[in-house]
Amino acid sequence: MTLRLGVPSKGRLMEQTFAWFAARGVQLRRSGAEREYAGAVEGAEGVALVLLSAGEIPRELGAGRIHLGVTGSDLVRETLPDWQAQAAELAPMGFGHADLVIAVPAAWIDVATLEDLDAAAAAFRAVHGRRLRIATKYHRLVREFLRARDIADYQLVDSQGATEGTVKNLTAEAVADITSTGETLRANHLRLLEDGLIHASQATLFLSRGARWGGPERAALAGLLGRMGLAGMPPGQGDGAPPADGAGLPAT
Amino acid sequence: MRDAAAERAEAERLFAALLALGATPVEADILQPAETLLDLYGEDIRGRAYVTADPLRGELMLRPDFTLPVVQMHMAGGAEPARYAYMGPVFRKQEHRGGRPSEYLQVGFELFARAAPAEADAEVFAAFAGMLAPLAVQPVTGDIGLLTAAVRGLTTTEPRRAALLRHIWRPRRFRALLDRFAGRVPPPPARRALVEALAAAPARALIAAAGPLVGLRSEDEIAARAAALLEDAAAPPIPGAEVATLEALMALAGPSDRALDEVRRMAGRLPALSPAADRLAARLAALARRGIDPAALPFEASHGRTTLEYYDGFVFAFTAPGREGWPPVASGGRYDALTAVLGRGRSIPAVGGVIRPALTAALRGSQPGGAV
Numbered sequence: 001m002t003l004r005l006g007v008p009s010k011g012r013l014m015e016q017t018f019a020w021f022a023a024r025g026v027q028l029r030r031s032g033a034e035r036e037y038a039g040a041v042e043g044a045e046g047v048a049l050v051l052l053s054a055g056e057i058p059r060e061l062g063a064g065r066i067h068l069g070v071t072g073s074d075l076v077r078e079t080l081p082d083w084q085a086q087a088a089e090l091a092p093m094g095f096g097h098a099d100l101v102i103a104v105p106a107a108w109i110d111v112a113t114l115e116d117l118d119a120a121a122a123a124f125r126a127v128h129g130r131r132l133r134i135a136t137k138y139h140r141l142v143r144e145f146l147r148a149r150d151i152a153d154y155q156l157v158d159s160q161g162a163t164e165g166t167v168k169n170l171t172a173e174a175v176a177d178i179t180s181t182g183e184t185l186r187a188n189h190l191r192l193l194e195d196g197l198i199h200a201s202q203a204t205l206f207l208s209r210g211a212r213w214g215g216p217e218r219a220a221l222a223g224l225l226g227r228m229g230l231a232g233m234p235p236g237q238g239d240g241a242p243p244a245d246g247a248g249l250p251a252t
Numbered sequence: 253m254r255d256a257a258a259e260r261a262e263a264e265r266l267f268a269a270l271l272a273l274g275a276t277p278v279e280a281d282i283l284q285p286a287e288t289l290l291d292l293y294g295e296d297i298r299g300r301a302y303v304t305a306d307p308l309r310g311e312l313m314l315r316p317d318f319t320l321p322v323v324q325m326h327m328a329g330g331a332e333p334a335r336y337a338y339m340g341p342v343f344r345k346q347e348h349r350g351g352r353p354s355e356y357l358q359v360g361f362e363l364f365a366r367a368a369p370a371e372a373d374a375e376v377f378a379a380f381a382g383m384l385a386p387l388a389v390q391p392v393t394g395d396i397g398l399l400t401a402a403v404r405g406l407t408t409t410e411p412r413r414a415a416l417l418r419h420i421w422r423p424r425r426f427r428a429l430l431d432r433f434a435g436r437v438p439p440p441p442a443r444r445a446l447v448e449a450l451a452a453a454p455a456r457a458l459i460a461a462a463g464p465l466v467g468l469r470s471e472d473e474i475a476a477r478a479a480a481l482l483e484d485a486a487a488p489p490i491p492g493a494e495v496a497t498l499e500a501l502m503a504l505a506g507p508s509d510r511a512l513d514e515v516r517r518m519a520g521r522l523p524a525l526s527p528a529a530d531r532l533a534a535r536l537a538a539l540a541r542r543g544i545d546p547a548a549l550p551f552e553a554s555h556g557r558t559t560l561e562y563y564d565g566f567v568f569a570f571t572a573p574g575r576e577g578w579p580p581v582a583s584g585g586r587y588d589a590l591t592a593v594l595g596r597g598r599s600i601p602a603v604g605g606v607i608r609p610a611l612t613a614a615l616r617g618s619q620p621g622g623a624v
Contacts, residue, residue, distance in 0.1 A: 082348050082349050085349050105469070106463035107460075107465040107466070108462075109462050112442035116443075119415065123476070124473065128468070131290075131291070147299075150419065150424045150425035152419070154294075168466045170468050172467075189464050189466045191463075
């Protein structure tokens with residue numbers, strides 16, 4: 001068996017991933033025809049490149065069908081329940097930065113913090129007879145964030161795109177969405193809450209705890225990490241340390 | 253490993269015990285309208301319940317508990333007083349690994365009665381204590397009504413009392429609000445800046461300057477809350493002695509008879525506690541008449557604060573000591589306010605509880621000679 005490394009199959013994220021590995025002495029490239037999702041790895045033994053949609057990589061990590069994967073840290077947290085038990089962060093990669101934030105209309109002068117949002121939600125419910133709606137596609141992350149901060153009287157509504165427009169379209173009162181510069185939020189007359197940063201995401205190299213880790217895969221991992229100068233980093237270190245019983249590689 | 257046959261046999265035994273106490277058997281649909289559940293329990297329930305889409309009926313949930321459908325059924329035309337027993341599977345999504353089942357049988361008892369609430373509380377508690385009697389379980393009781401009475405008795409503004417009451421079930425936010433209202437923690441800088449700005453300019457001017465208003469929340473609503481914040485900034489802190497009494501009450505734990513003595517002493521400092529203390533006394537007397545000794549019954553004033561927020565009076569649970577990670581084997585309480593919300597103007601005092609046959613079966617199986 002070989003070590004399967006899943007990386008984004010197209011676009012800027014793929015290019016930046018290839019450049020990140022190349023800077024560490026490992027060449028990734030797409031092989032074959034332009035439209036074929038096959039790849040090759042040079043500079044590390046026993047590693048196979050698997051090109052996938054970035055959104056599918058968390059699921060493949062969780063299922064153990066790939067040993068390593070490059071994807072946004074937000075997607076892993078959103079997709080995998082108890083993600084630390086299923087995956088470990090090997091290295092933040094320094095690109096693909098995006099913040100998941102809560103934003104409200106800029107004209108809400110009375111709402112600067114989550115505490116204000118909670119109180120405004122109570123008042124909104126009393127006036128309108130229903131909960132204040134927050135549009136998002138990050139249901140798990142947003143719900144866990146708001147639950148941990150004891151926010152009540154809100155309701156999440158699903159929005160898979162153009163989330164910033166939901167307030168103007170009267171399908172939500174607030175949003176929880178990804179932003180890198182805040183430009184789109186401002187253009188839609190929205191403003192971040194001061195303590196509304198849910199997660200600062202970036203492209204990250206993950207390890208799957210549930211993949212088959214036999215001798216050859218462990219050897220390939222050691223070779224790959226050694227080549228890239230990451231050998232000293234034990235799996236699972238970094239932001240969000242895994243539970244003690246899940247530390248390090250899974251037992252074979 | 254789930255032993256479905258043992259769980260089912262145990263459920264039937266518990267169900268029969270409730271019928272023997274005079275309860276009427278009732279059923280409930282497994283598919284429940286999601287909207288009502290979401291409105292009552294909030295977004296938390298969506299994280300915990302299986303949601304599915306029906307082409308005609310919209311969003312539905314696999315029954316996360318029986319209380320809601322049983323209350324709805326009763327309010328649609330049940331006779332009073334009424335005692336109901338039910339048995340069947342409930343479904344709870346588990347977002348964390350480690351073993352709690354996502355589908356299990358629940359047996360429950362609900363009592364709707366306008367007269368003699370203390371008797372009703374005692375009857376329900378005694379029913380569960382009786383079913384659990386041979387097993388190694390530990391009871392704990394509490395009374396959310398004491399906490400709400402204490403908050404209602406605080407010398408402060410009505411909006412502050414309302415904010416605290418709303419967060420009785422969310423202890424961290426309750427604590428943060430209390431610290432603020434007691435003057436122990438200053439308001440955040442953004443709040444102070446807003447209050448200063450509001451002193452210099454009308455809210456409507458500030459709203460207009462902040463940007464075009466988008467969304468359903470109106471200028472009136474924003475201005476109303478801004479006015480409330482301005483008023484709040486001028487409100488004096490809650491007197492320290494009252495805060496100390498409230499905190500002592502929340503920390504109160506011990507045998508029920510001694511807890512009652514303590515609450516009576518607190519009522520000397522916070523007179524609003526007196527009626528709630530009388531209700532506690534009446535309940536303990538009713539329990540004693542059913543053979544449950546208040547001196548041996550643990551009371552924790554904060555018990556029930558972290559459950560789903562519909563219990564508003566007596567609360568109880570039975571836990572299994574030494575069983576790490578187990579949920580309560582049985583739990584319940586009084587939920588008068590829930591019936592008012594669901595009854596749209598009508599309400600009926602109600603108290604009830606649930607028991608998990610899978611857990612009692614496991615306890616029975618591990619006791620010497622326990623298989624009755």
